[in-house]
Amino acid sequence: MRTVIEFRVEYLQRLDPDGNAVGELPAFARDPDEVLRMYRAMTLARAFDAKAVNLQRTGQLGTYASCLGHEATHIGIGAAMRAEDVFAPVYREVGTQLWRGVTMREILLYWGGDERGNDFSGPRADFPWCVPIATQTLHAAGAAMAFKIRREPRCAVATIGDGGTSEGAFYEALNVAGARALPVVFAVVNNGWAISVPVAAQTAARTLAQKAIAAGIPGLQVDGNDVFAVREAMSAALERARGGGGPTLVEALTYRLSDHTTADDASRYRSAREVDDARALEPLLRTRRFLEKAGRWNADRERELLAECARTIDAAVADHLAAPRPSTDAMFDHLFANLPERIREQRIAARRHAGTDGH
Amino acid sequence: MRTVIEFRVEYLQRLDPDGNAVGELPAFARDPDEVLRMYRAMTLARAFDAKAVNLQRTGQLGTYASCLGHEATHIGIGAAMRAEDVFAPVYREVGTQLWRGVTMREILLYWGGDERGNDFSGPRADFPWCVPIATQTLHAAGAAMAFKIRREPRCAVATIGDGGTSEGAFYEALNVAGARALPVVFAVVNNGWAISVPVAAQTAARTLAQKAIAAGIPGLQVDGNDVFAVREAMSAALERARGGGGPTLVEALTYRLSDHTTADDASRYRSAREVDDARALEPLLRTRRFLEKAGRWNADRERELLAECARTIDAAVADHLAAPRPSTDAMFDHLFANLPERIREQRIAARRHAGTDGH
Amino acid sequence: MAHGWEMQHDPAVVVIGEDVGANGGVFRATQGLQQRFGAERVQDTPLAEAAIAGIAIGMAAQGLKPIAEIQFMGFLYPALDQIINHMSRLRHRTRGRLTCPIVMRMPHGGGIHAPEHHSESVETLLCHVPGLRVVSPSSPARAYGLLLAAIRDPDPVMFLEPTRLYRASRQEVPDDGRALPLDRAFVLREGADVTIVAWGAMIAETLQASAELADTGVDAEVIDLATLSPIDATTILDSVAKTGRLVIVQEAARNVGVGAEIAAIAAEDGLFDLLAPIRRVTGYDTVMPLHRLEREYIPSVRRIVDAVRGTMADPR
Amino acid sequence: MAHGWEMQHDPAVVVIGEDVGANGGVFRATQGLQQRFGAERVQDTPLAEAAIAGIAIGMAAQGLKPIAEIQFMGFLYPALDQIINHMSRLRHRTRGRLTCPIVMRMPHGGGIHAPEHHSESVETLLCHVPGLRVVSPSSPARAYGLLLAAIRDPDPVMFLEPTRLYRASRQEVPDDGRALPLDRAFVLREGADVTIVAWGAMIAETLQASAELADTGVDAEVIDLATLSPIDATTILDSVAKTGRLVIVQEAARNVGVGAEIAAIAAEDGLFDLLAPIRRVTGYDTVMPLHRLEREYIPSVRRIVDAVRGTMADPR
Numbered sequence A, B: 001m002r003t004v005i006e007f008r009v010e011y012l013q014r015l016d017p018d019g020n021a022v023g024e025l026p027a028f029a030r031d032p033d034e035v036l037r038m039y040r041a042m043t044l045a046r047a048f049d050a051k052a053v054n055l056q057r058t059g060q061l062g063t064y065a066s067c068l069g070h071e072a073t074h075i076g077i078g079a080a081m082r083a084e085d086v087f088a089p090v091y092r093e094v095g096t097q098l099w100r101g102v103t104m105r106e107i108l109l110y111w112g113g114d115e116r117g118n119d120f121s122g123p124r125a126d127f128p129w130c131v132p133i134a135t136q137t138l139h140a141a142g143a144a145m146a147f148k149i150r151r152e153p154r155c156a157v158a159t160i161g162d163g164g165t166s167e168g169a170f171y172e173a174l175n176v177a178g179a180r181a182l183p184v185v186f187a188v189v190n191n192g193w194a195i196s197v198p199v200a201a202q203t204a205a206r207t208l209a210q211k212a213i214a215a216g217i218p219g220l221q222v223d224g225n226d227v228f229a230v231r232e233a234m235s236a237a238l239e240r241a242r243g244g245g246g247p248t249l250v251e252a253l254t255y256r257l258s259d260h261t262t263a264d265d266a267s268r269y270r271s272a273r274e275v276d277d278a279r280a281l282e283p284l285l286r287t288r289r290f291l292e293k294a295g296r297w298n299a300d301r302e303r304e305l306l307a308e309c310a311r312t313i314d315a316a317v318a319d320h321l322a323a324p325r326p327s328t329d330a331m332f333d334h335l336f337a338n339l340p341e342r343i344r345e346q347r348i349a350a351r352r353h354a355g356t357d358g359h
Numbered sequence C, D: 001m002a003h004g005w006e007m008q009h010d011p012a013v014v015v016i017g018e019d020v021g022a023n024g025g026v027f028r029a030t031q032g033l034q035q036r037f038g039a040e041r042v043q044d045t046p047l048a049e050a051a052i053a054g055i056a057i058g059m060a061a062q063g064l065k066p067i068a069e070i071q072f073m074g075f076l077y078p079a080l081d082q083i084i085n086h087m088s089r090l091r092h093r094t095r096g097r098l099t100c101p102i103v104m105r106m107p108h109g110g111g112i113h114a115p116e117h118h119s120e121s122v123e124t125l126l127c128h129v130p131g132l133r134v135v136s137p138s139s140p141a142r143a144y145g146l147l148l149a150a151i152r153d154p155d156p157v158m159f160l161e162p163t164r165l166y167r168a169s170r171q172e173v174p175d176d177g178r179a180l181p182l183d184r185a186f187v188l189r190e191g192a193d194v195t196i197v198a199w200g201a202m203i204a205e206t207l208q209a210s211a212e213l214a215d216t217g218v219d220a221e222v223i224d225l226a227t228l229s230p231i232d233a234t235t236i237l238d239s240v241a242k243t244g245r246l247v248i249v250q251e252a253a254r255n256v257g258v259g260a261e262i263a264a265i266a267a268e269d270g271l272f273d274l275l276a277p278i279r280r281v282t283g284y285d286t287v288m289p290l291h292r293l294e295r296e297y298i299p300s301v302r303r304i305v306d307a308v309r310g311t312m313a314d315p316r
């Protein structure tokens, strides 16, 4: 048999769990201010996340999907993107969204059960949260096609979970992006679990990066707990895409340290031991160690940062909790640009019944 | 960057276009009777196919999808399978179906617009024709799962076109088959075109075999105009599957020498030149040359074979054309095992209106 | 519970779906089954709904009886191609040679403050498809008996489980393997003045409304549709013939809902029995809102009572 | 033709789908467009319907106006997830920030002896979905005017093109860029005795039936629904108020069809106008058969005439 074609999947790490650099650091990682910026963002995301979980536990928020452990992946993606790029997230990418200017109030509104949370005041062109798994990858491809047709130097980025890579829509997106050399990057956030199903039960593929090969596009793995590696790989992929080189798949290897959502109890299906092991590799600690070794961080600063985060978050929470309940009209607003007559009648009927039946 | 994993796609050919063996022939190809059997089946499939196209042109059959040029792939697949395996075809695999015992009358019934054509008298467990592209791959996976659960030494085989590899369902099937190590083989019949879309516009993947890598399963290319290579690769894959080794993807490189279907006009989108070039590589000629060189075939035998094929086909056609029109009850038969009352009423109403309005 | 009974008694029954194994399903409906029957008969699938439906078809065609779970009805859509183009017609297409004795279970409807897409009630999409049965239970006991019937039925049954029911107070249900009939509506409350047809979770509001109405002298007959397709027209028409008034309660959006079919049946085959216009109390023709407004979307007891009072006041 | 006009006048309009480029679509609806507007504005997609709908959403959200073709309505199902979960609700979900000015075109219905799955009429699945408009033209002129309106509409429009229309005799249509209104039914024939509502290809049989009926003294009013969702209830109710009788003709399976909604509307808001039971003439609640029996499935002129005669003879 003759070999027709060969492939390899590579792995990138720039910051090991002890906070030591691996290989040659990219320029941004050699700029301590930039590293600090990323560290602060990661810390803020974690603090916000903890608060959101807490709000849910105390009945002040609906079901919420924690991003605990994903901070390096989220911030690495955010930091690699330009403001004019568009982001198509799943439901967990709080870190990237905060970086891109989605406000905490908006995030809380959404998980609090209010559509206004999707009317991002910051990144106006970004796609909203996406619950139906894998569908967002096609939106990113479509956005990229629009950019390409209009010859705009913009890219789209979609995230997707390890479980999401089993959905057909994901492959369709990879394939069409490859076939049309679209400026889009697919970031697979491999956090080990899709609710109760571990990656090994999800697929026989030993890496998720190799799924790119099916579409004839480049794919690589990065340490998803290493914000340098994530940002470096995403930047390179975005550069390539912007230059007309087509799509890339970046698999970020991280771990879901939390339950799947606040409605889940992960102890039903995975061992505390596994979680403990994963916690040792989590992203904030190694970034802090890196900064400490560079003489840019210490316990005082950490304390200050946490206090500052708490203030920011508390203000946003207060703001959110004070948000007035939407009226029944909100159910009909924005359904159509021009609401058809029969539905206008329903809007009136809904007003009539508002607040009856004890609510 | 560290290399995590490597892949290669290989290509198998055993019979070159001039009818010469390439490398070491598998046992079945060293048995002239067996080669003759395959050659006869290929010839019969081609003759039947031509007749079906002709029946459509003369208004005696509905739209029909020709298998001209696919004979080696079809017979190679058929010959590699065991009777107790199950086949999940698309709409073009006439060759494989004839081999497995679907009758010409059934094939004509189906394309003549009559569901009875799917009630295969031969391979009772085989799936019927499948028009919604790629969906059949999941049926094969499901069948394989049933065999695995019941510990039966049977395999499922699904075919799919090059165009079909763009559908999400295809990847879902590969992935679930890989994840559960199911006894199923996916035969991608790459005939260069999906109606008017050439493979290069369908995907950036340089081979379709590499799509297997996404699912972590083996994939290889074979010369799809070479019945030896197809059978050898399929046999090996089936062997593996039967032994618990899981699924394989076999990409057969062939060419659609006909229009897409009788409703299509391929001259709108591809050059006569391309078709002529492809015709030079078609599968029957090389098999005949191989047999001639082995002293097992000559012009007389060819003439006899063609006459015999014509007789068989004519009898089947006559049989088909004599088949009585189904009654309106056929619309309701087999909808449910127990037809609900409201639909029984409709069955009666349909009888009342049968034959009105000029039909 | 019905799962366990039938798996115990019929080795062809298998369970597949996302998180149905170790996790026992997001609503715990398959809890403990994997331990009891092993990881082959109770299988977590990869996260792919088209695959779940498609492999169920493949398994069923080769003699198994899969119970497949779709995690929420809002995630059913990727499976529709397989359900509509194959599951509903394999028997018909092959003239009875291959069949699909499959149950597709899925949570249905809202009211539990779930995230986006977790509160859908799109039974219309299934009820319109020839070759499918669509069933929805309104109580734990009915869930047990109807699910058993669905598993035993030789054809595909879409089994819609109201999310509010999972959360509702427990009801003691004997695990006796006794099935309830399919294709049959149940009269839950006899009454003389008005017929109210509802199904699934809305039965709770409907019964509550009928109790309130009884207090003010309106005697409502309450019909639990149970099998949403095919509809048991006889039970409904008989009731309307008696009461002369028809109110239909459905959580789903109004336009082209199952309620429309019920109204159409009455307007065709019971028109002269009707003393007053038919009324539908339904979800609005808008997206099921995020949870802050879901209670405003779902028909309330008040809306049902108002509609019945309205119909009692007709003709104007 | 409408494609060409609008692409010429609006640079945001793009065309995507399977075989829409060099091949001009399997029904030649996009013939010549790629030559005229280039391979970026008129793009063949890979063979993947979910992708077609999904990338249309992505493009639309970023300012383009895609016209996306699904090759046949029977292949729509893989796209439903994108259409229902995103296309219909992106505006609602983002409070108007991102929108989906998309037209999804697809051949609809049977009668042209096509292969399996090529003759489906499952408009119900789309009409039930809040946030979508569903439109079906009944003639080439109406196709031109309604398609223009659909392209110009700021929201998603599902545009169902009757396959029998492609094959029907040509009609001269001026290419003048004049759109017809959406959300409006058209009275094609005024009449005093009975209202017949139909749409798409069934308008041909309905008009033929009304001509036959006229010969025997029955004066039918024929309404072309045109926009199947939202329904123009006013036009229908006004007509029923005048005629007192309603017959609905639909090619799709009966159960939970658009005809049911029309009947329900009449039974709610026009009950006391009805002199006779409503009748529906529809496809049967079975799979659209392979082509040998398709003519027995599709409502015939005879079936429509019989139903109207029946309703004229009512009340018994």
Ligand SMILES: Cc1ncc(C[n+]2csc(CCOP(=O)(O)OP(=O)(O)O)c2C)c(N)n1
Residues within 6 Å of the ligand: A092, A131, A132, A133, A160, A161, A162, A163, A164, A165, A191, A193, A194, A195, A256, A260, C018, C047, C049, C071, C075
């Ligand atoms: C189409 C679809 N099916 C099922 C679900 C229910 N569901 C929500 S999250 C989830 C697991 C997702 O796992 P993964 O893709 O790995 O992302 P993660 O949650 O780990 O970030 C499932 C099954 C869904 N949201 N969408």
Ligand SMILES: Cc1ncc(C[n+]2csc(CCOP(=O)(O)OP(=O)(O)O)c2C)c(N)n1
Residues within 6 Å of the ligand: B092, B131, B132, B133, B160, B161, B162, B163, B164, B165, B189, B191, B193, B194, B195, B256, B260, D018, D047, D049, D071, D075
């Ligand atoms: C889901 C679906 N979409 C579209 C079609 C219409 N269609 C029929 S055949 C075909 C092309 C198939 O190409 P390929 O998979 O290469 O198979 P081939 O016909 O070449 O054997 C298309 C688009 C279909 N049958 N099913």
Ligand SMILES: [Mg+2]
Residues within 6 Å of the ligand: A161, A162, A163, A189, A190, A191, A192, A193, A194, A195, A256
């Ligand atoms: Mg995950």
Ligand SMILES: [Mg+2]
Residues within 6 Å of the ligand: B161, B162, B163, B189, B190, B191, B192, B193, B194, B195, B256
């Ligand atoms: Mg092909």
